[in-house]
Amino acid sequence: MPLSRRTSLDIPAIVSPMTLFDLPDADTLYAALLARDPSYEGRAWVGVSSTGVFCRFTCPARKPKQENCLWFDNLGACLEAGFRPCKRCQPLKAATDAEPVIEELLAALNERPDHRWCEADVTAMGYDRGTVRRAFKRHFGMSFLELARLERLRRGFEVLSEGGTVLEAGLEAGFSSPSAFRARVGALLGMAPSTLSLDPLLSIDWIDTPLGPMIAVADTHRLHLLEFMDRKALPTELKKLAAGAKGRLGFGRTQVHDQTAQELTEYFDGKRARFTVPLAYHGSGFYGQVWDALCAIPAGETRSYGTLAREIGRPSATRAVAQANGANQIGILIPCHRVIGADGALTGYGGGLWRKQRLLEIEAGYARAAKAESALQP
Known part of the structure; x- marks a missing residue:
């Protein structure tokens, strides 16, 4: 079934004391999910690609297949990836319990989903704007107003993805006119x-x-x-x-x-x-040579910048190869995520290191399948 065309805003992830790379491997996390291990409470969450929601490990709902699971170490990353909070396990509850203002404002947002929230609304409800901003930033990596705008735009994009007109999308998203909706979309695109x-x-x-x-x-x-x-x-x-x-x-x-x-x-x-x-390709002939070399790396394998430079016959061009890798604007299909540090460490990735790790995990499955198939051949 083709992927839908739903989108989300650019929302920074929360910086938590425990990074994604401190989490165990996917098999260990999945076993903990099946066991509803409470030790992961507040430390890890699972996003389910087949439903579009994210959950606590202790969620009472039926557990998803492992291939549909994505692992996160903070709430911001869950939201950034486009997942919605599960209604059964309520993964946002810890934040609302810790900060009553969060629970009250989220309840107000649910009661008035089409309202165009502004700072004056927050003040009129008796809250200090700075306190509200810090509370939401602390737990979600975004302000309350950013969260409200995200929900409005998400509804509008869903209408567009279902074949609706800009007018219908704008009205569904709570904008006063199609031009206002277009303006917000344009702002997201930087144009x-x-x-x-x-x-x-x-x-x-x-x-x-x-x-x-x-x-x-x-x-x-x-x-x-x-x-x-x-x-x-x-x-x-x-x-x-x-x-x-x-x-x-x-x-x-x-x-x-x-x-x-x-x-x-x-x-x-x-x-x-x-x-x-x-x-x-939008780049020099050298950049194109590097991108072709990236496409030639089999799924499940990785290269360092130095190795890639040698493979294209330019062993002294390691720095230039790194620049070409960073200039790639066709993610996944030109697999710049398959380039790692010479010491085996993950290096920078424009889509975020957590995505790079997940892509490499997915492709490790391809490598295992190819190895198993090869072993079966006479």
């Missing part, structure tokens, strides 16, 4: 709405994945960009594409978007280790 073409040469659309929503830009023949919505470089990359298309960058969906969504679905389902989507 003024007036710069978006109604007759685009390059079309922007959203593709949701188990690791969070991605922005995809394509023409009718090739994919030009595929980035996670929260990548900081995304606005700059979109502006460069718009300049290259002489302003003809706008919303739309092509067959390339459909193919990309379908192949990503198969990739996350464990059914596709290589992609066939036609790609458009």
Whole structure:
């Protein structure tokens, strides 16, 4: 089943004392989930890709399949990845218990989901704005107003993904007009709405994945960009594409978007280790050489920058290879996540190190399957 086109805002994750890399491996976490191990309370959460919700390990609901589980060490990362809190185990309850103001404001948000919240509303309810901001930032990595805007935009994007018009999406999201909704979307993309073409040469659309929503830009023949919505470089990359298309960058969906969504679905389902989507490179010939080398790395294997430089016949170009890796704007399909440090440590990744680790875990499954298949052959 193709991935939907739901999206979320760019919300920073909470910095917790325990990082994702302090958590055990996925098998250990899944065993703890099945056992409803209370020792993980407040330390780890599970996001379920098949339902779109995240839960405590002690959740009484029926446990998901392991392949549908994503592991998080803080609430902010769960929300950033596009998951909604489970209604049964209420993973936000610890935060609301610790800070009564959070519970009261979340209840007010649920009672008035279409209201356009502002700081004056918070003050009118008798709360100190600074106290509210610090409380929400402490537990969720976002302010209450950011959370309220996220919920409004999420409803609007769901309408768009179901084929609704901009007017319908704007009204559902609680905006006063379609232009206000477009303006907010434009702000997310880092571009003024007036710069978006109604007759685009390059079309922007959203593709949701188990690791969070991605922005995809394509023409009718090739994919030009595929980035996670929260990548900081995304606005700059979109502006460069718009300049290259002489302003003809706008919303739309092509067959390339459909193919990309379908192949990503198969990739996350464990059914596709290589992609066939036609790609458009935006970089020098050297950068293209590096990106081709990245695509040649089998799923389940990794390379260091130095090794990659030697493989393309440029052993002294380690730094340049690293720059080309960082300049890649087609995530997952050009697998820059397969490059790690010479010491085996995970290095920087524009989509976030937690995503890089999860992608490598997924691809380790492909490697195990290939090894098992090879062992069966005469």
